[in-house]
Amino acid sequence: MSALPLFAASAQPVPDAFTVVESGQRFANLQDAVNAIGNGRGTIRIQPGTYRQCAVQEGGVVVYEAPEPGSVTFMARACEGKAAFVLRGIGAEVRGITFSNIKVPDGNGAAIRLEKGALNVAHARFQNSEQGILTADDPQSRIYITRSTFSGLGTCENSAGCAHSIYIGNYGSLTVRESRFERGMGGHYVKARSAEVVIENNSFDDANGKGTNYMIDLPAGSIGRIADNWFVQGRDKENYSAFIALGAEDLLHSSDGLAVEGNEARFVPGLSRNSVFLADWTASQVAMRGNRIAAGIKPYEQR
Secondary structure (H helix, E strand, O other), X not given: OOOOOOOOOOOOOOOOOEEEOOOOOEEOOHHHHHHHHOOOEEEEEEOXXXXXXXXXXXXXXXXXXXXXXXXXXXXXXXXXXXXXXXXXXXXXXEEOEEEEXXXXXXXXXXXXXXXXXXXXXXXXXXXXXXXXXXXXXXXXXXXXXXXXXEEOOOEOOOOOOOEOOEEXXXXXXXXXXXXXXXXXXXXXXXXXXXXXXXXXXXXXXXXXXXXXXXXXXXXXXXXXXXXXXEEEEOOXXXXXXXXXXXXXXXXXXXXXXXXXXXXXXXXXXXXXXXXXXXXXXXXXXXXEEOOEEOOOEEEEEEO
């Protein structure tokens, strides 16, 4: 199959752009492929190209797959005024897809809006949008993100409050591994109300951020592990008082036993200020060990 050129919203869809692997059915529109899977299980393989399309998944388990990471882009189109992919089935997996320039009137435009069910994301890129991933609450489900990039996301300039690179509601668990967060445009890089988090081996590069806040915000308390991450705080901050915030809003979960270990945190070169690596509003028994913290950054502060 030949690569697709960038086409405008009015262009004719490519007839075989979306293939349901299990049945061999081919569709010009992503929504038709999703509807064909319905409440079942299936994989949609997407022909390389750039698409101004969006889709809503109402049921089933759907894998959205690019043939090679970065070969498929969804841009500048949101369904239901929410996101490029609106997901409320049993589960979904997104592999190798790029999302770009997703914006909606209330300022909460996301690449993925997860309203319920499990989600896996791998080798994806989220860029230059209001949010990368935004979810509702589903305490019985889990989210797993690996080897993905979140760049140029977030804003606090809208009526719906701040948008973030990742904003996870009250989910059972959130895992983020081997991913990159950079160039935030407002809000936090990771905000999650999950009962348990595993945030490991990621980079949080705020050097070119604008008006950003925390690198990681766990406003409802969480257990789990924040480990082996690399943090650089930039100059242009709306709030530079902490790198990680724990329990700053409504406490839904215990944080006793949360492990924060093996991380590295510093400021961009030439910047001198005072900040805190972990600001804790919960008074929990947090295990902190092996973190490499630069001068001017207090390792822990109870607030």
